[in-house]
Amino acid sequence: MPTTSDGRPGLTASQTVGPYLAIGLTWEHGEEAVDPGTPGAVTVSGTLYDGEGVPIPDGMVEIWQAHPDGRFHHPDDPRGVAEAPPGFRGFARAQTVDGGRWSVLTLVPGAVPGPDGTTQAPHLDLSVFARGLLDRVVTRVYFPEHAGVAGPGGHAEDRVLAAVPAHRRHTLVAQQVDGGYRFDIRLQGENETVFFDI
């Protein structure tokens, strides 16, 4: 294991998942962040596109998010470890095997505390992996019903959205569709999705 000049362990570099990620990363019910039939369960789905608008059939999307009350089942949430609602995991992964399409089942998260006393609008953190991506790319999914909310929980108060150039913010907001939301991801080109340096 290489070390840095100050003797700390050197970080392990990322590599692509390659074309055969389905072998290692397929989980039974992996696309369910919440059990089907749970009240309030919605699908978040979309298509993953490359720079020519061609769907990517060998990618994977993962989401991570807060509970509907904005808390997390995690020791690093200083508000305390919150029990998840029944059947809810907050995490899901979905492969884009269906012609670039992916779909997860989840509950809309609650608003989450942000910097300096602000509140972050409800959001999912989303990672994209694919052949040709040497590292994951990270984006966020926001929900259209919070766009017009003034004050805490609305898009206007969200510091992460505020840091995104105004003309690109729409790429982070899902569209309402039957049964849930649609969130297409464009890795490159016109209306390229905003990706974050995490």
Next chain:
Amino acid sequence: MTTDHPAQAAPGPASGLVLPQYERPAGVHPPLDSPDYRSTGLRHPKEPLVLLPHLLTEVTGPVLGDGRVTKDDADLTQWDGGEALGQRIVVRGRVLDSDGRAVPDTLVEIWQANAGGRYRHLRDQWPAPLDPHFNGVGRVVSDSLGRYEFTTIKPGAYPWKNHHNAWRPAHIHFSLFGRAFTQRLVTQMYFEDDPLFFQDPIFNSIPDEKARQGLISRFDYEATQPEWALAFSWDIVLRGSGATYFETEDVDADDE
């Protein structure tokens, strides 16, 4: 799990909430635009990335493992009622963060080609045989000291069509979660002295020589199992806080 973070107090991460912060590696990960690896061409974002502060969603992450992993998942050499062909090897190491702390209880997922370099996947059709007793997938959860161990078969090299006469060096794909969304990592482990490194644009996409060497496992004679298996060691380092932290436990003393 405990909340023993050195709590690098980030300036005002959340009102009254002190969150762990993770270092942002520079020059370690490959550039997304790496033209020698042709598939990056239409798949890398061209717009600048927007800085995402490490807020609650980023410093938390899923706790996975229980219910996803059985004891058999650590042994890839037995499948469908028989034994896989090839050189049996143990692959083991520790999951750490860059502060030197163990990352316990974290899911480690691997997948790989068989001894002949063939994946059990519809889209892998090159003329090397499938092994009826090798499916090429493994899972473990790291122990309380961050240790993981698999028993598998040394994977073969395989051709791909990136450039003329292109071959991937032998490798095992690894996927890790760590304890926070910031620490998520997918990578590949390689083997010492592979003659194919020179022409592999995926391995060589990592700009830093030391970081490249960090993906190469070490032959570990001490970990070999007499009359059974060779062994390779490989430690995986996820992002830490950037602060100096030394673990108080003497890990080596606990080794058999």
